[in-house]
Amino acid sequence: MVDSKIISQVVSALLNQNGGNKTVNKLYGTVEVNDGHKFVKLDGSDTLTAIVEGTEVMNGDRVLVSIENHQAVVLSNITSPASARTATNFMDFTEDGLIIGVIAGTDGSPPQSIVIGSLNDGEEGVYLRIGATVIAKFIGDENGYSKIEFGPFHITDSQDEYFAFLDSLGLNIYLNYRGPNVFDAATRIQPGYVAINDILGNYIEMKNGGINAENGCNTNIVYVSVSSASTISVNHGSTYSGSIQAVVPVGYTPCGIIKRQILGQPYYFTYLELDNTGKISYSIYNASSNDGTGISVHFTIACTFTG
Amino acid sequence: MPDWTKSMEQTYKFYIIDPNTWKDRIRIDTITSCTITRDFTTETLSSASFDCDEDLTQKYGECYVRVYLITIQNGVRERHCLGTFIVQTPSVKFDGMHKSVGMDAYSPLLELKDNKPPIGYSAMKNINTMRLASELVYENCRAPVTRVQNDANTLKSDFVANPDDSWLSYISDLMANAKYRFGLTDKSEIIFDKITDIKALPPIYTFNDDNSSLLLPSIDDKRDLYGIPNALEMTYTTQGTDGTNEYMSVRVENNDENSEISTVRRGRVVLERVTDPTLTGSYTKEQFKRYAMLYLENLSTLEHTVSFSHGYVPVTIGDCVRLNYRRSGIVDQRARIIKQTIHCVTGCTVDTDATYTTELWRAIEHG
Numbered sequence: 001m002v003d004s005k006i007i008s009q010v011v012s013a014l015l016n017q018n019g020g021n022k023t024v025n026k027l028y029g030t031v032e033v034n035d036g037h038k039f040v041k042l043d044g045s046d047t048l049t050a051i052v053e054g055t056e057v058m059n060g061d062r063v064l065v066s067i068e069n070h071q072a073v074v075l076s077n078i079t080s081p082a083s084a085r086t087a088t089n090f091m092d093f094t095e096d097g098l099i100i101g102v103i104a105g106t107d108g109s110p111p112q113s114i115v116i117g118s119l120n121d122g123e124e125g126v127y128l129r130i131g132a133t134v135i136a137k138f139i140g141d142e143n144g145y146s147k148i149e150f151g152p153f154h155i156t157d158s159q160d161e162y163f164a165f166l167d168s169l170g171l172n173i174y175l176n177y178r179g180p181n182v183f184d185a186a187t188r189i190q191p192g193y194v195a196i197n198d199i200l201g202n203y204i205e206m207k208n209g210g211i212n213a214e215n216g217c218n219t220n221i222v223y224v225s226v227s228s229a230s231t232i233s234v235n236h237g238s239t240y241s242g243s244i245q246a247v248v249p250v251g252y253t254p255c256g257i258i259k260r261q262i263l264g265q266p267y268y269f270t271y272l273e274l275d276n277t278g279k280i281s282y283s284i285y286n287a288s289s290n291d292g293t294g295i296s297v298h299f300t301i302a303c304t305f306t307g
Numbered sequence: 308m309p310d311w312t313k314s315m316e317q318t319y320k321f322y323i324i325d326p327n328t329w330k331d332r333i334r335i336d337t338i339t340s341c342t343i344t345r346d347f348t349t350e351t352l353s354s355a356s357f358d359c360d361e362d363l364t365q366k367y368g369e370c371y372v373r374v375y376l377i378t379i380q381n382g383v384r385e386r387h388c389l390g391t392f393i394v395q396t397p398s399v400k401f402d403g404m405h406k407s408v409g410m411d412a413y414s415p416l417l418e419l420k421d422n423k424p425p426i427g428y429s430a431m432k433n434i435n436t437m438r439l440a441s442e443l444v445y446e447n448c449r450a451p452v453t454r455v456q457n458d459a460n461t462l463k464s465d466f467v468a469n470p471d472d473s474w475l476s477y478i479s480d481l482m483a484n485a486k487y488r489f490g491l492t493d494k495s496e497i498i499f500d501k502i503t504d505i506k507a508l509p510p511i512y513t514f515n516d517d518n519s520s521l522l523l524p525s526i527d528d529k530r531d532l533y534g535i536p537n538a539l540e541m542t543y544t545t546q547g548t549d550g551t552n553e554y555m556s557v558r559v560e561n562n563d564e565n566s567e568i569s570t571v572r573r574g575r576v577v578l579e580r581v582t583d584p585t586l587t588g589s590y591t592k593e594q595f596k597r598y599a600m601l602y603l604e605n606l607s608t609l610e611h612t613v614s615f616s617h618g619y620v621p622v623t624i625g626d627c628v629r630l631n632y633r634r635s636g637i638v639d640q641r642a643r644i645i646k647q648t649i650h651c652v653t654g655c656t657v658d659t660d661a662t663y664t665t666e667l668w669r670a671i672e673h674g
Contacts, residue, residue, distance in 0.1 A: 025469060025470055025471075027426070027427070027470060029427070040427065041427075042426045042427035043426075044426055045425055045426035045427045046425065047425045047426075047427055047428055047429070048427075048429075049427030049428070049429045049467055050429040050431060050432075050465030050467060051465075052465075065427075067427070067467055067468075067469050067470055068469070069469075069583070069585070070466050070467050070468070070469060070477075070480055070481075071464070071465070071467060072427065072429070072465075072467040
């Protein structure tokens with residue numbers, strides 16, 4: 001017969017062994033940043049606990065902390081929803097796309113998120129948005145052509161706006177000053193062609209074969225072209241006005257300033273020539289065509305400087 | 308100090324003390340017997356049990372009792388304090404005629420054990436370890452504390468209180484970083500002992516079995532080969548404060564023919580696995596392997612526990628003594644006292660456990 005006292009002692013010893021030493025080493029807490037360092041304020045405590053970040057945490061996050069061997073390790077971030085992030089600078093997926101940041105609102109206006117999303121209006125590509133405004137589109141098609149569009153950008157104190165795109169042809173900047181969706185090319189930089197167009201319609205083009213300038217007020221077009229015969233020609237519209245020729249001076253070959261005065265049909269040409277002997281010739285031609293052939297009348301007044 | 312090996316008159320005196328001044332206050336003459344146990348392996352280091360004719364806790368509330376051994380030798384009367392204990396657990400026995408009250412009492416370290424640090428209490432990196440430990444003991448305990456002011460050790464990482472820590476366990480672990488541990492003076496004032504290897508300690512007393520010996524004849528020497536490994540697997544995962552993770556694993560083996568516990572001599576592998584070595588910071592593979600070798604070498608020591616009884620001499624736990632017990636074959640052996648039971652009866656006998664170790668394997672050259 002075993003003494004009942006001994007039995008109760010054995011039972012209590014066994015109970016202590018199995019259930020008595022239950023230790024809790026995982027605790028919940030809230031992250032607090034103090035003096036640039038991250039701490040956790042464990043639930044039920046007033047003190048800040050130094051932590052090792054097993055996972056990334058930010059101020060205000062709810063976390064699960066394990067304390068073992070006198071080290072507090074953040075096991076997981078249980079913040080839900082992760083509001084501390086979307087309000088500041090954390091990436092978040094939405095229906096519109098990936099939010100990569102937020103621009104703080106000024107003067108009480110709400111903050112605007114910066115979003116990268118995919119285009120869905122018939123174009124294939126990606127857009128970059130601030131708030132509801134698309135500031136850039138990156139477009140590609142199945143043939144491998146790509147295009148980057150910027151804008152529209154509003155011009156300060158004006159309803160006018162402009163946008164730009166870069167495609168396989170070059171850089172184009174378009175300007176809208178006449179109303180919604182009516183765009184004029186303001187500037188184009190394309191291979192073999194550079195144009196600068198201003199808001200009044202004045203433009204300068206540089207392209208293969210010459211420089212064109214147009215005055216938007218009177219639509220006079222002046223062409224300046226350089227020919228292969230070392231000649232700078234000036235045309236007014238389609239009408240030839242004159243040229244300056246630079247020729248290697250040999251014999252009596254004309255060089256220097258040549259002025260052609262076209263007086264109408266038949267063609268009259270007036271030349272002022274300066275040759276390599278220092279002789280100035282003034283000639284009047286009457287020709288049946290404007291290319292200098294078929295000369296019928298020819299006057300020459302020559303002044304020779306001697307000694 | 309009397310000559311402990313010569314004859315003397317011994318009596319005991321008991322006082323209730325004032326915990327604020329730590330001085331004797333009321334003399335108690337109802338205590339009939341007393342046993343004091345000093346044990347290195349317990350948290351509070353020492354405890355006592357009293358038998359008394361009255362219930363002290365009923366009369367005085369929770370109180371501290373101090374025990375004195377009074378010696379009179381050649382007409383010289385001296386008082387030796389054996390300890391101060393807080394009386395906790397009374398049990399009353401009554402046999403129809405006579406009432407006897409048994410009381411368990413503990414060292415003042417109990418006050419640290421009874422209270423806990425705030426949840427998540429942490430000591431910050433770079434703080435002076437012993438100054439903080441001294442301050443924490445002073446704040447959380449009424450017993451006098453001898454502070455350590457000139458130790459230069461600082462914390463290498465933040466030190467957080469475990470959820471189940473008491474102040475006693477927390478401060479003990481904190482001090483271990485600076486290689487200190489709790490100690491008690493003869494009056495049970497709290498002190499901090501530097502942890503030193505027994506090889507570095509001079510013996511403060513020699514127990515001889517010559518004619519004027521204090522040793523009682525029986526002695527018991529135990530050694531235990533069980534559980535001494537000859538192979539070690541160690542895994543270490545670092546968790547840096549910047550969130551970096553690193554992982555190292557190593558296996559070392561003692562296959563030295565000259566070692567009696569090696570895999571070769573034993574003919575089998577006795578494996579020890581360590582998955583949470585107490586390392587901080589990052590190590591190279593070589594350093595880590597060396598650490599594992601030293602760890603296995605540390606485990607390859609055979610500990611002898613010697614139990615013997617002797618008349619009272621003022622040595623205490625943690626002290627290094629020299630054992631000369633020629634008749635039992637123990638000659639000039641240095642040993643550390645790990646447990647003492649002082650019977651406060653005529654003759655004041657002390658049962659002592661002391662340990663000494665023999666190394667069974669040297670892993671590497673120690674430079």
